[in-house]
Amino acid sequence: MEGQGMYDNRASSGFMPHQQNQQQVPMDTSNSAGQNGLPVPISAIKTEDGGTVGGSGASGERSEKQAVMVVLGFLKKHNFKQTEEWLKKEAQITESESKMLPSDTDVQSVLSSYASDENPDEYSSSYFQLKSFIDSSLDTYKYEVGQILWPVFVHLYLELVYNSHEVKASTFFSRFSKMQETFYEADLVSLGTIMKKEHLINSENPFRILSSSLTGVSKPGNSGVYVVRMSREALSLLKRFLQEKRLKLIQNIVQDRIFVEVYDGIPRGKAAAHVTAGHIMGEALRHDNKTKVYYGLLKEPDLQNFQMDEDDDDAGTGGGGGDKDSQSKTADSQKSDATTGTPAGTQSEKSSKKKKSKKEWMTNKKAKNDPNAPPITRMPLPELRDIDKIEKAKALRESAKRVTLSPERLPSVCFYTVLNGDQQVTFIKWSEDGTLMGVGFASSIIRIWSLTPAKLKKLKQATDLQDIDREADDVLVRMMDDRSSESDRYLRGHSGAVYSLDFSPDKLMLLSSSEDTSIRLWSLLTWTCLVVYKGHLFPVWKAVFSPHGGYYFASAGHDRTARLWATDTPQPLRVFAGHYSDVTTIVFHPNSNYVATGSSDRSVRLWDCVSGNCVRLMTGHKGSIQTLCFSTDGRFLVSSATDSKVMIWDMANGGLLTMLHSHKANVYSIAFSKEGSILATAGLDNCVRLWDFMKMIEDVISEEGGATIPPDVKKISGDNLLVGEFYTKSTSVFSLHFTRRNILLASGPFQH
């Protein structure tokens, strides 16, 4: 890649002042891809032993041989003579064969597979025959078989381009591009940019990956081949047709470049076939989602013994407002609160408080015996510090005052409008307790607002700190400089637009990622930058803290990788490589053992932080993924994409559970109420929507089975579960957050 040089320099000149005593990360790193920060794909190191199910045995053999050839080429180039000999012997490769070693550049060799002597006129006619065959076939098989139309189209086109039949390619493209499914439009645009052989070689196009996989050069196994799932009957129908008509061209493509996973069962209809389509590389294989995922929650630490010595901190920590105010019910108080900037909760929260707190403990007990929870030692997690315990205890007490939400009892929504920030605000994030609001700007500035009367104070100077009695009870208060209190503060340091922010659970640190390829860790005590993490070579789209202790964090970037970091190490602990395009978003599982990533290749993946493997692949979105959010019980993942759809996935088996169509524009924020009964989504269509999540998962929970695969098309639409819809005047919604008392905070910039 051309850009690499520039960013390499940047990365190597990285200066990390706070990293003198690096600790060895307490984690199994044997599988991780390099401490040197190179984006070596894990899947490339591991050899996959997944069995091929379909009828592409021949292609498997061929690609294996190709792979061996590439290794040989590598050995030869670097003069590993002996190894080369051994390999040749073992792989039984003759001298004549070894002369045909791939040329120096991988790309060349990859593309050479496109070289063909076929008559260019045949492409159009072959494709037309295939198309008319599918159109005329029985409705039962039509849509299943029809799935291959798109990959065949792409391959034929690329082949034409590669063989320099540019005019033919262009007519082929214009003739058949309109016949493709509408959701391939974005792909058509990028495919259309490739018009010459040179484009194919230089291209950073996702289609190069599609083609690179064909010969198996870069990736062994099945990864990288377009995947189509088809019922046995549909496949045999297709095969028979291809043999009868002697469509050599298409036969080759179907055999070598498309992986057909066969399943026994009834062929899918139109809706079912389309609902999981959309990923650049086709559908997920069954075996992609086979691994067991521990989606249960970790045991909550026992806080009953932990007594808090102060009992009067309600005013400071109340979710978006003071406790006393929350009792007020009239419009008068709302009005006055709205103007002062700290609206009060209006729900009559204290009612049936005792009952609820009991329930809380019940659910906690339940979680302890969750069979799906990972062993507590599976992923090394930091010990709880006192400050974490205090925070947790506070949260617990707050939760006792919480209103249990249901479709009959919807939350109050408090909207914080950012004025004069149109086109400048890029990201908004709330601290977990809803007292701080961080806003990232395109101008590279980060601004933190305090939403409570408590001001943001700075730590005193070191000389002053010496004088403080360290044994005093209020040492934390004394440490802060009262003269420096402000209601909002700036954090300056990035040199490009800030694309994401995240508060650490203890609210002492802030993580930010930016266009300048760096991730920065800020202290909210000194209000300065602590560490700059360099490792991504390209803009970092998202950085998030792990929910446990603020030690681990994960990032996702334009370099098509997601990374797992620890705050005390300058290099990533894991590099998750596998997406075919930008990793646009990342989120930690509530038990910190997994991260979920979304990409502009239109797939959602779940990665195991311990092994570094991809354990779930979910396809179905028709646009680049924008936001991800785990349900409170950790079992379900909600994703949204630029196709303005919201999808809910079951982590138990990676199946699609529900799809929500109501939004009219990109959804940029998803939130769950604290007890997980209400799902809130909002985005650029200036509307906050609330959904009855309990009803959504009712069937799945009761059946103990999980989402059906393939998804049940009749049940999949969740639009009847909409329970609330609140439009703003002209403010798009960037962020949603439920406070501990279940008041929904929303915010976004007002658009002029």
Place this chain on the structure above:
Amino acid sequence: MGDKESSATGTVLFVDSIKSMAESVGVANLEDEAAKELAEDVSYRLKLVVQDAVKFMEQARRTKLTPADIDYSLKIKNIEPLYGFQVDTSTPFRFASGGGRELHFMEEKEVDIHDVVGAPIPKIPADIVIRSHWLAIEGRQPAIPENPPPQSIDLQRSECVDPASKLAKGNKSNGTGSYTPTVGKPIKFKSSEQVFVKQLATHELSVEQQLYYKEITEACVGSEETRRTEALQSLTNDPGLYEMLPRLCTFIAEGVRVNVVQCNLALLIYLMRMVRALLDNQTLYLEKYLHEIIPSVATCIVSKQLCGRPEHDNHWALRDFAARLIAQICKTYNTSTNNVQTRITRIFCTALINEKSPLSSVYGSIVGLCELGPEVIKTFVIPKLKDVGDRLELCLEGVGHTQADKASCVKIRHIIAKYVAPIVKSSRPATDTLEDYKTEFGYLAQVLKTQDAKAPSSTPAPGILRPTPQQSIPATQQHTSSASKPVMGAPPVPVRPTTPTTPTLPKFTVGSNVVVNSSGLQQQVTINLGEGDTYSVPTGSGMSLRPYISPPLPRAPCAPTTRHISVIRHTSASSAVGF
């Protein structure tokens, strides 16, 4: 070469564009072949750049691609960004064509460095601030200015046309927390089989709304001008008034009825200002309540007496103001089904024709008709000029008439000179002499002709809502009302020293148990035109009035003209902004 029929895919820059670009950087004669190669390559690279730029746009949560996105996209391709294209608004491309060539270009003016250095420092952009409000309270969206109006104006309009739509919507909105009044008891829609029984609509106002109503009405008719200004501002801007509208309209109607009898000019003016505020409120659709509003406003135009001392008080301003209101109502709410304009025109005509109607009423009806536009003037006012002239002559030259009547005559002459004269002039050949005018218009010929001479023919005909402050507000009174000017259409504050502060209003129950049967209310509103000369105007909204509007054949001259006018109204309405 550009492939015109293909859409976003496969488009390539035009060879000509490449050539002109080459020229601009000093390459004079680029060969076609080279240009073609370049075009293909450049478009390919452009597409790659844009492809990545879109990612930056998406990540910045925007829907508009900015130059900064392009810069970032270039940057990740290790290409130096193009500096100096930071534009806040859209890029100002200009379009030029000529000689069969079309060109989009950016206009770049040469700027003198001294101008830049010497220019005053631009204003600091407003700081980014955060404001909070309740988007929803326990699942219901409060009707505050920060939120969109609960009942969108389109919905209100469709409800007027098709009341059943509300019931259909009731099913859906139940539970989602929309703020519409529930019909009858809140019916739970658990089973779809439940039979929906339509009951009388009870409009229950919440405690806040009751308080608001009380405050607003007190402020509007009270003595404090600042409070009134605030109240009217609230009526003009508040999005949540939809539910209180029946009460407010009744308040206005009752208020007018009582105060006309008591000749309380000040209060009438206040009430008209309320009407104005409601009309100006962008979130309200008043059609349902026109049966209360129109009679009230019409009363303020044509009533015989509006104040205690007609010879001193400036009740003319009130009539002018109300006339403008009625014109505004016509403009906004006239449809082919409710025929508001036809009916209003008829009211004025009746008052104008009637020989016994007092001169003040004549003045009102002329003003009312004149505000409705030039077509109305032509059809209804000009034919009556002779009769009116006769009456004026009788009054001004004769004896036994009061000072008030004389003042009325002067006013009428004035208004005719202002509105009617230009139209008469434009509709008649320029060769007409004073004599010709005299035969046609009698006494008023002098006024019309001299006005012609004074005002050149280029004077535009008075528009429907042309503001005429210098006419309606005497200069002596302007200063008193200046404080409230932005809110109202500037009716004068009366000079009368003893303005009653507490109006005697009919008893009003402001409680949640008030039941208003809002659908199909039909009532007879009496317009008091003077002693012994009352006539009743049956009013109502929409359907209930049909028998009244469509008599088989109205009097001969009226029938074709009214139709003609309604056509005109339509065209002007369609061209009007906002409707």
